Amino acid sequence: MEVTIQANVEAKAYFDFILSTVQTSLEVAGSNEKIKKGITFEKSLNTGFMKTEMCKVKVTDYVYPKIIELDYVSKSGTNTIRYVILPKGKDACEVTYRETKYDANHVEKKIGAWSEKGYRKKLEKRMNAVTQYLIEQKNKNETNTAGQ
Structure with a gap:
């Protein structure tokens, strides 16, 4: 399944946010390595x-600040998640999230149409929430900088 949104934030800022979540998981796992x-x-x-x-x-693919792909391997199978961030000007980018699920035999699992529609909406909402958060943080930083 693939979801693409247009985000009114700098591509690097969106990518850095995704990296920060992965880096936090890496640190929780006890590693001080960088992604x-x-x-x-x-x-x-x-x-x-x-x-x-x-x-x-x-981490199966990583090109800063455009692509990160992660494989989550468990007993029940593998989830491959890939983000591709493409700049579309100074404060705009296109964010594509792709998720592919495989069973334990590495056969791709299909999601039912109703489930996919609901999951797609949930992902779009989450991706847009990241955009909104980044806009709020940028505005907050600009306000703090202007007040000094």
Whole structure:
């Protein structure tokens, strides 16, 4: 499944936000390393209502500040998540989120049409919330800088 939004923020700022969430997971796993292609760590993954399991996370593609791809490997299969951020001017970018789920035999799992529609809306809402947060932070920083 793929979702693309237009974000009215600098591409680098959006990418840095995504990196910060991955970096936090890496630090929680006990590593002080910086994100790079090939790095792996373990993370607790929500697998359903009140259920979690440990999964292995591997950065499979990384091109700063445009692409990050992560494989989340657990007993139940693999989720591959890929973000591609394309600049569209000074304060605008296109953000594409792609998620592919595979079962334990590495066969792609299909999402039902109704489930995909709801999941797509949830992802768009989350991606737009990141945009709104970054705009608010930028405005806050500009206000603090102007007041000094």
